[in-house]
Structure formats: C-alpha cells, structure tokens
Amino acid sequence: MMIAELQATNEQDAPEKFEDFLNQHMDRGLLRFSTAGSVDDGKSTLIGRLLHDTKGIYDDQLAALKNSRLNRSSGPIDFSLLTDGLKAEREQGITIDVAYRYFATPKRKFIIADTPGHEQYTRNMATGASTADLAIVLIDAIAFERKGGLLPQSRRHTFLAALLGIPHVVAAVNKMDLAGYDEARFRVIEAEYQAFARELGLNNIVVIPISALAGDNIVERGSEMPWYTGPTLLEQLEGAELEPEDVQSRPLRFPIQLVLRPNMEFRGYAGQVASGVVRAGDRVVALPSGRETTVKRIVTWDGDLPVARNGQSVTLELADEIDLSRGEMLVAPKARPHMARHFSANVVWMHEEPLRVGASYVVKHSTRSVRARVTAIRHRVDIHTMEKVPATTLGMNDIAVVEFEAAKPLFFDAYAENRATGNFILIDPITNATVGAAMLTEALEEETAGRTRVLPVLVHGAGKAGLVETLTKALRARGQAVVNLDDEHIGEAGFAAALRATQLAGAIGVTTREVLPVGEIEAFLEGEQVLTAADEERLARQLGLTGAELDWEI
Numbered sequence: 001m002m003i004a005e006l007q008a009t010n011e012q013d014a015p016e017k018f019e020d021f022l023n024q025h026m027d028r029g030l031l032r033f034s035t036a037g038s039v040d041d042g043k044s045t046l047i048g049r050l051l052h053d054t055k056g057i058y059d060d061q062l063a064a065l066k067n068s069r070l071n072r073s074s075g076p077i078d079f080s081l082l083t084d085g086l087k088a089e090r091e092q093g094i095t096i097d098v099a100y101r102y103f104a105t106p107k108r109k110f111i112i113a114d115t116p117g118h119e120q121y122t123r124n125m126a127t128g129a130s131t132a133d134l135a136i137v138l139i140d141a142i143a144f145e146r147k148g149g150l151l152p153q154s155r156r157h158t159f160l161a162a163l164l165g166i167p168h169v170v171a172a173v174n175k176m177d178l179a180g181y182d183e184a185r186f187r188v189i190e191a192e193y194q195a196f197a198r199e200l201g202l203n204n205i206v207v208i209p210i211s212a213l214a215g216d217n218i219v220e221r222g223s224e225m226p227w228y229t230g231p232t233l234l235e236q237l238e239g240a241e242l243e244p245e246d247v248q249s250r251p252l253r254f255p256i257q258l259v260l261r262p263n264m265e266f267r268g269y270a271g272q273v274a275s276g277v278v279r280a281g282d283r284v285v286a287l288p289s290g291r292e293t294t295v296k297r298i299v300t301w302d303g304d305l306p307v308a309r310n311g312q313s314v315t316l317e318l319a320d321e322i323d324l325s326r327g328e329m330l331v332a333p334k335a336r337p338h339m340a341r342h343f344s345a346n347v348v349w350m351h352e353e354p355l356r357v358g359a360s361y362v363v364k365h366s367t368r369s370v371r372a373r374v375t376a377i378r379h380r381v382d383i384h385t386m387e388k389v390p391a392t393t394l395g396m397n398d399i400a401v402v403e404f405e406a407a408k409p410l411f412f413d414a415y416a417e418n419r420a421t422g423n424f425i426l427i428d429p430i431t432n433a434t435v436g437a438a439m440l441t442e443a444l445e446e447e448t449a450g451r452t453r454v455l456p457v458l459v460h461g462a463g464k465a466g467l468v469e470t471l472t473k474a475l476r477a478r479g480q481a482v483v484n485l486d487d488e489h490i491g492e493a494g495f496a497a498a499l500r501a502t503q504l505a506g507a508i509g510v511t512t513r514e515v516l517p518v519g520e521i522e523a524f525l526e527g528e529q530v531l532t533a534a535d536e537e538r539l540a541r542q543l544g545l546t547g548a549e550l551d552w553e554i
Contacts, residue, residue, distance in 0.1 A: 034113040036157035037138035046212040053219035056103030098128035123350035134168040135161040141179040162200040177211040251335030252276035255366040268315035274420040294319040327368030340443035351435035355394040365424035372406040415439035481507035496520035
C-alpha cells in the first residue's frame with residue numbers, strides 16, 4: 001500500500017518538477033561570446049577545452065575525438081576538431097567559417113561563435129562578433145615575443161570589437177605552458193594590451209593567462225600559476241554583467257517588411273520591432289511621409305496582443321489609411337531617428353575589389369535597400385599605429401570612416417545609440433556580393449519628414465537629346481544608375497515594360513521620344529516620378545544636380 005501511494009505521489013509531482021526544471025533553465029541568462037585573434041593562437045583548441053571541461057560534449061563526440069587519426073596537438077585529444085568541422089579546416093589546421101556551439105552551466109547559458117583568425121577571413125570574424133556580448137581575444141605568448149608586440153590581427157580584432165560596441169573584452173594570453181608559466185612575460189603582454197584597449201575606449205577589459213592545451217585557468221585554476229589571483233575564463237564568462245536591455249527606454253523603431261492586404265477590410269504592416277515597445281492605442285509617425293496616426297491593433301497568428309517588444313514579429317493595423325511600403329518605418333513621435341540621404345559610417349571593407357570614391361553600391365539597412373554613392377573617405381585607420389591616414393580607396397580588411405549619398409533617405413540612429421538601426425551592409429549591384437559592413441555615425445544632412453526629395457523614375461526630354469545626354473553623364477558621375485530607353489530594341493509596345501524593369505532595378509530611365517504610352521505608365525508611376533525637360537533649371541534642381549556638375553549657371 002505504501003509503495004502504491006509513493007508511486008502515485010511521484011507521478012503527481014513529476015509534472016511540477018519538470019515544469020520547475022524548465023523554469024529554472026529558462027531563467028538562466030544567455031551570454032553570446034566570440035573568439036578572435038591571429039592564426040594559430042589556439043582559438044578552436046580553447047573552445048574545445050572549454051566544452052570538454054564543462055561537460056558540454058557528448059560521449060560519442062569525445063570517443064570520436066580520441067579515435068581520430070588527425071591529431072595536431074601534443075596531447076591525447078585535439079580539441080580544435082570540435083569546432084573545425086570543414087574538411088578544408090581540418091586539412092589546413094585553420095578556422096575558415098564561423099562555428100557556433102552551445103553549452104550551459106548551472107549559472108548561465110552560452111552561445112559561442114568561433115571565428116577565424118586568418119586575415120583573409122576577417123569578414124567572417126566581423127559577422128560572428130556582430131551579435132556578441134563579450135569577445136575573447138586570444139594572444140599567443142610565444143608569437144608576441146617573436147614579433148616583439150601584438151600581432152596585427154589581434155589589434156584588428158580588438159578594434160572591431162570596439163567598433164561593434166561589444167561591452168566586455170577578455171584578452172586570453174594563451175600558450176603560457178610554452179612560456180614556462182612566467183609571470184614577467186605575462187605582465188609585459190598585459191600592459192601592452194591594456195594600453196592599446198584604452199586607446200580604443202574599451203573599459204571592461206580582463207587579461208587572463210591560460211593554457212588551452214593543458215586546461216590552466218580555463219575552468220579550473222591548475223597549480224602552475226599561483227601568482228595569478230584573478231578569475232578563470234569560465235568565472236569571467238559566468239560573472240560578466242550584462243547590461244539589461246531596457247526595451248522601454250529605447251524609442252520605437254518598426255521597419256515595415258511587408259504590407260498585408262488579405263481583403264478590403266484589413267490592411268496591416270508586418271515587421272519586427274527593432275527597438276522599443278509598441279502598444280495598441282500608441283501614437284506613431286510614419287517615415288518618410290511624417291504622417292501621425294494611432295496603432296489600432298497588434299495582430300499575430302495566435303491572436304491580438306496588447307503590447308509588442310523588441311525582437312517580436314507582429315503586424316500592426318493603423319487607425320488611418322497611410323501609404324506605407326517595405327523599407328519605410330513607424331517610429332515614436334517624440335523620439336524620431338535621423339532621416340538623411342547624406343551620412344557617414346565606420347566601414348569594414350570585406351572584398352578583394354577595393355572601395356573607391358565615386359563608386360555606387362546597394363545599401364541594405366534594416367528592410368530598406370537603396371543605391372548609394374561613396375562621396376568621400378575621411379580617413380583610414382592604420383591598425384599598427386592607430387593613426388588616421390588619408391585614403392582614396394579601401395583594400396580588403398581596411399577600416400575607415402566613409403561618407404555616402406543615397407538615392408533615398410535612411411531612417412537610422414547612430415550605432416553607438418542603437419545597434420539595431422545603426423548598421424548596414426554594402427552590396428555590389430552587379431555581382432550581388434556583400435562587400436562591406438558599416439556602423440552609422442552621423443547624418444550629414446537631415447531630410448524633413450513629408451518633404452523628402454524623391455528621385456524620378458523617368459526623365460522625359462522630348463527632342464532634347466543634348467540635354468538628356470548631359471543629365472545622364474551628371475547622374476552617372478554621382479553613382480546613379482541611368483538607363484537610356486531610346487534603345488532601338490525597345491519599341492513602342494515594349495516601352496512601358498522596359499520602364500517598369502528600370503524602376504524595379506532602382507535606376508532612372510531617360511528618353512527623348514515625342515510620344516509616351518501614358519496610360520500604361522500611369523499604372524505603376526505617380527505624377528511626381530516623371531520629370532519633363534520643359535524647364536531645364538527646375539529639372540536640374542529636382543534631380544538634385546548642381547550647376548558645377550552640369551557646367552550650367554543655375
């Protein structure tokens with residue numbers, strides 16, 4: 001009888017215990033961190049050792065490591081194989097792609113981004129570190145002595161951590177076993193790195209002597225470095241204070257991703273709350289029009305919500321009919337973002353083909369994609385000396401402050417104030433390759449909501465071939481894509497289709513034809529999107545061209 005009662009009690013308590021377990025697991029905070037540093041600093045070995053010593057790998061994985069024929073370490077297990085999963089990585093003994101791993105301790109959950117150290121793959125490091133709360137920069141104690149200072153990649157990755165706004169940086173001085181666990185050698189490295197970090201404005205810096213291969217100061221202290229009294233690496237990861245992201249303190253930013261119109265009774269604007277909070281009944285402003293309205297409903301598949309916070313994907317129904325489309329934004333009325341076509345940004349160049357002043361790229365910012373021209377490179381940062389040097393081009397892995405002029409305004413905050421709306425990527429319009437990553441710094445010329453200059457889709461210069469040619473050259477010199485629709489292969493029947501393709505490509509069409517298929521064009525163009533050459537000076541101003549660019553007196 002007692003056994004039956006005990007079994008019944010256990011069965012009743014099981015759901016509660018399981019629910020308590022889940023709640024306890026969910027209540028643990030999540031820390032995202034990345035590893036960085038030069039080639040052969042031991043990043044993958046460090047991550048493998050951390051996973052092993054925290055019991056973060058399964059028995060079959062451990063058995064596979066022990067039985068692996070590939071072992072570049074001097075121990076029984078090559079821990080780097082846990083993260084270097086690509087065939088090329090294992091053959092060359094380097095990390096190429098970003099490897100993400102998950103593990104947890106009783107105090108915290110972790111997502112690791114093991115990023116490559118080779119200079120060729122700096123772009124992968126920037127990708128892996130872009131969402132990190134903490135960066136571990138490994139420094140090879142032996143390579144430091146051989147070089148006589150910090151290696152270029154250690155400097156570059158620390159600089160990137162500063163640019164990306166990563167709040168915590170840990171410098172892990174690795175291979176202390178090969179350095180004889182010498183305190184004096186460690187202190188020299190510590191002093192130089194801390195001085196370099198202070199130049200970058202990094203404050204939360206911890207320098208830890210470790211041996212990834214032997215496991216010293218990773219999870220356990222070991223007995224070889226009694227002179228070090230600071231935290232172990234795991235203690236630092238578990239104890240790093242994450243700044244609580246107070247979503248209510250940040251202003252609302254809701255980029256429109258999709259307009260939903262399932263029937264005549266409903267028009268909703270779908271997207272993800274980039275920052276802030278939105279509630280049913282809140283007043284919001286639509287950009288770029290500047291129209292103010294009220295949020296009527298917050299709609300999801302599971303039903304309406306009273307409130308949506310940053311990171312949530314929802315559909316907003318507004319009280320008023322407002323013309324909004326993908327790439328536009330709903331914001332808080334009293335805390336609007338910058339709205340500008342001219343802006344500057346810290347750019348990390350990621351492509352073999354250099355960035356040049358005057359070149360045109362596609363800027364992908366939140367849900368908005370616009371053509372933009374590089375107008376100036378203020379300076380490039382010399383990684384070795386941290387000096388600001390003049391530049392007219394940027395090579396692969398260069399970091400610089402660059403000024404842009406876009407065809408349409410961006411709605412953004414400075415990256416230092418809001419990471420969600422303060423970044424963009426640069427895309428080559430021909431190859432569609434991602435060529436750069438950027439952190440916005442300031443608006444150089446603010447636009448006025450509701451009065452934003454919209455570039456036309458068609459410039460109609462009937463019988464004015466010389467004028468159209470001049471305008472075309474000036475627009476192309478500014479990086480604007482222009483398509484001549486007077487091509488002999490575009491007949492009258494195909495003109496509207498060619499113009500529509502030009503519009504979708506983000507270009508401006510020009511023509512000197514006397515007669516246009518107005519009815520077909522009006523189906524997809526508004527009146528302000530077609531400019532005629534009746535008044536040459538007015539036409540130039542509407543295109544945003546100056547007299548100097550056209551050799552005119554305007």
